[in-house]
Amino acid sequence: MPLLICLAGPTASGKSASSMALARRWPIEIIVMDSATIYRGMDIGTAKPSAAEQAQVPHHLLDIRDPAQSYSAAEFARDAAGLAQDIRQRGRIPILCGGTMLYYKALREGLNELPSADPAIRQALDHEARERGWPALHAELARVDPVTAARLAPNDSQRLQRALEIWRGSGRAMSDWLAQPPQPVLPGWEFLTISLEPSDRAVLHARIAQRYRTMIEAGLLDEVRTLHARADLHPGLPSIRCVGYRQLWDHLDGRISLDQAIEQAIAATRQLAKRQITWLRSLPQRHAVDCLSGDATAKVTDLCARHLDR
The missing domain is CATH 1.10.20.140 (Histone, subunit A)
Known part of the structure; x- marks a missing residue:
């Protein structure tokens, strides 16, 4: 049975570090499961994999949409399924990595047939x-x-x-x-779901705050300013509604101060992490790993080895 490994977790849980550790041991390719990193020109605030990381291991579904465009869970499921099959046919190992759980649900449970966008x-x-x-x-x-x-x-x-x-x-x-039964997009595949979850939410919250402030120092406000200058972008778009972007957009619109935008973005990211954790804990047959433990990456690698080295 073909295997799809899914490395999931809330924001700032260390998914990227774990996926890069897997790449050092096996010939993997990463299918990114993230509704924000799909957008071109949105790099800092989405914690998009660096050029060095992308050079070390192939990453798929990055920069596939302009911020003015949309991308549905159904589109992701079809794209990810096709990639997983293609990666396996080339003798490599597909790894699903990210925190957009609606995408995961669509891929694992299948899709309802819906009309195309108009x-x-x-x-x-x-x-x-x-x-x-x-x-x-x-x-x-x-x-x-x-x-x-x-x-x-x-x-x-x-x-x-x-x-x-x-x-x-x-x-x-x-x-x-x-109301019609969903149609599977990866029939016959086995899913190994590894969930990086914090044993102490307060520690994760501190990580989130520090990471966002580091993004600000790295030039996130200028990144949003470039988007804000485009006449075709507005707060109703999924790209601009991304956590960490919409708050800075409000600041550039003159609604709130920069300090308020930063605090609101951190609070919104914490709420996002809470929703992600709740969804993860409802998943069947997930393998939970404490993302705050010093051996989290080793545990992820060991879980994968049980399936990949057999």
Whole structure:
């Protein structure tokens, strides 16, 4: 049975260090499972692998979208499945590494068949949202697809847009499409899921704060300033909503001070880590490793060796 190793964990848990340790022992290629590192020009705030790391081991699904574009979990699942099969056919070992758990769910559990994106409908919805506001569009969705509307917040622009796009394009509610059984994208594959989790959240929180301040020192504000100067980018886009970016965007818009933006970004990153940990702990058959222990990398390597060296 073909094997896909998944190295998952919250932000700042040391996933990259563990993946590079695996690369020193086996001929691996890394499929990056991250909804932020897909964007070109967003390097510092996403902790994108360095040029040296990318030279040491192939990394896939980095820099595949412009910040003005979107990328869905369904697109990730199809892309990652194709990459995993291709890597294995070349006699190498695919490693899934990242913390976007919705991507993991789509890849492992399969996909519901949904209509393709329609740029014209999306553009129309964006225009209506600017004129009427997303809560008004949420009310419209409640009339045509109450099941989906009930699980979405009135200002959840990305998901509201997708649900209304599906309704307007197909004439069927998103909830109807999702009622069909998901189709597997990697049938017959075995998943080995290694979850890097902190034994002490306070220590992880300190890591998060230090890492973000280091990003600021490395020029993150200038990175966001370059994005902010583009007329085609705005806070409604998934790229600009990324944690650590949207807070600095608010600062550049004059809404908050730089110190406030930094503190809000750190708090938002902590909340992201909390959601990631909650999701990880619900996964079946995960192998948990304390990311704060001194031998975390060795434990990850040992778990992989049980499967790769047999």
